[in-house]
Amino acid sequence: MGGYETTEEGSVLSRDAPAADDGAAAMSAPAVAESAAASPFVHSRLLDSVASFTHHRDIAALDHSLVLSLAELTSAHRVVLAKRATDGAYVESIVRCVPDAQGAYQLQADDPDRVDPALKLLHRCMHRLEVQMERVQSVHRLVVPILRDGRAIGALQLDSDMPPATSRPLADGFARIYANYTGLLHESERDKLTGLYNRRSFERQLQRLLHQREQALRQAAMARPEPSEQHGMLAAGPPQVWLAILDIDHFKRINDNYGHIYGDEVILLLAQQMRACFRRGDVLFRFGGEEFVILFGATEQAIVHTVLERFRRRIAEHVFPQVGSVTVSIGYAGVGRHDYPASALDRADKALYFAKQHGRNGTYGYENLSARGLLGREMAAGSIDLF
Numbered sequence: 001m002g003g004y005e006t007t008e009e010g011s012v013l014s015r016d017a018p019a020a021d022d023g024a025a026a027m028s029a030p031a032v033a034e035s036a037a038a039s040p041f042v043h044s045r046l047l048d049s050v051a052s053f054t055h056h057r058d059i060a061a062l063d064h065s066l067v068l069s070l071a072e073l074t075s076a077h078r079v080v081l082a083k084r085a086t087d088g089a090y091v092e093s094i095v096r097c098v099p100d101a102q103g104a105y106q107l108q109a110d111d112p113d114r115v116d117p118a119l120k121l122l123h124r125c126m127h128r129l130e131v132q133m134e135r136v137q138s139v140h141r142l143v144v145p146i147l148r149d150g151r152a153i154g155a156l157q158l159d160s161d162m163p164p165a166t167s168r169p170l171a172d173g174f175a176r177i178y179a180n181y182t183g184l185l186h187e188s189e190r191d192k193l194t195g196l197y198n199r200r201s202f203e204r205q206l207q208r209l210l211h212q213r214e215q216a217l218r219q220a221a222m223a224r225p226e227p228s229e230q231h232g233m234l235a236a237g238p239p240q241v242w243l244a245i246l247d248i249d250h251f252k253r254i255n256d257n258y259g260h261i262y263g264d265e266v267i268l269l270l271a272q273q274m275r276a277c278f279r280r281g282d283v284l285f286r287f288g289g290e291e292f293v294i295l296f297g298a299t300e301q302a303i304v305h306t307v308l309e310r311f312r313r314r315i316a317e318h319v320f321p322q323v324g325s326v327t328v329s330i331g332y333a334g335v336g337r338h339d340y341p342a343s344a345l346d347r348a349d350k351a352l353y354f355a356k357q358h359g360r361n362g363t364y365g366y367e368n369l370s371a372r373g374l375l376g377r378e379m380a381a382g383s384i385d386l387f
């Protein structure tokens with residue numbers, strides 16, 4: 001098993017099993033130990049770097065700190081961190097760190113859609129789950145995958161004067177710490193009872209979905225013959241993302257009649273039904289209590305309405321152990337590209353409030369209600385707590 005270990009010389013970076021496929025000799029454990037023992041200063045700088053990047057709770061700040069730490073430790077010409085979306089389908093973000101004319105490192109976010117030949121090894125590394133290396137004149141380029149559960153969640157590229165035998169243990173170690181630590185952060189985004197996303201992750205997931213839909217639209221527009229006209233449509237087109245709020249009806253009665261354990265069981269079973277009913281790309285949240293949120297990528301309101309109605313009926317027909325019949329009310333709204341998340345939530349919540357006021361066990365869209373003039377002054381305030 002490869003890993004970092006403590007040697008007789010002290011706690012040092014050492015690989016006990018260099019990968020056979022890396023095409024270059026990894027530094028032997030004694031060699032690393034020797035260089036590290038010769039320089040205790042290296043230890044403290046290393047620990048300092050790890051402590052400083054794992055200090056962050058925000059993933060974007062963590063990313064910046066990671067590339068900066070690695071660049072400073074290795075006096076790199078460039079460090080790049082690429083990350084894949086949760087479903088692994090595309091590269092979600094690229095952060096690069098390069099020195100300016102004065103030698104001070106500068107961070108910059110790159111457009112992940114831009115084709116950059118200097119990043120071809122990054123893509124190959126994520127695709128093959130293997131370390132990649134090349135030498136460009138005197139610069140050594142090393143790319144290591146960031147692995148979690150056997151998948152590449154991203155890759156780390158280091159361009160430096162260091163030969164890979166020296167830089168690889170360092171880059172590997174950073175990649176592994178990063179994968180473990182972001183794994184923990186991801187856990188903090190989940191609701192403990194249901195395993196669905198929690199409310200804290202809502203904004204990030206919404207931005208991700210908006211970006212993904214926009215990207216898909218742009219690609220579709222570019223594939224068509226009149227790009228300028230299509231780009232016009234892109235700007236003025238219908239919402240690409242929809243947000244639904246779903247609330248169990250009379251949930252208090254379930255708790256009161258059967259106790260909280262059965263109440264929790266209903267929440268858990270409802271979450272399972274959601275997983276079974278909605279598509280993989282739909283993003284499911286438990287916002288707290290008996291309230292759930294769903295984000296969909298869809299071009300037509302009619303589709304959204306049909307999917308939500310199907311779910312509402314499915315729940316109404318389901319027999320919950322002990323409790324029997326349970327119904328849900330649903331409100332939904334389209335999300336514009338420049339919407340504030342709180343505004344979109346507020347609109348969906350108004351439609352949900354309408355459902356609660358009009359017999360429950362129903363599905364209503366904000367746009368429809370609004371166009372029909374059914375959202376009067378009573379709708380001015382919904383029931384959800386906004387950010």
Ligand SMILES: Nc1nc2c(ncn2[C@@H]2O[C@H](COP(=O)(O)OP(=O)(O)OP(=O)(O)O)[C@@H](O)[C@H]2O)c(=O)[nH]1
Nearest residue numbers: 247248249250251252253255260263264289290356
């Ligand atoms: N079992 C359980 N109950 C919860 C949880 N979180 C909130 N509740 C309860 O859910 C109930 C929600 O009650 P209300 O907000 O009045 O809503 P309701 O009874 O569903 O009524 P309507 O939404 O108007 O149909 C309260 O009694 C809360 O104590 C939870 O995690 N587990």
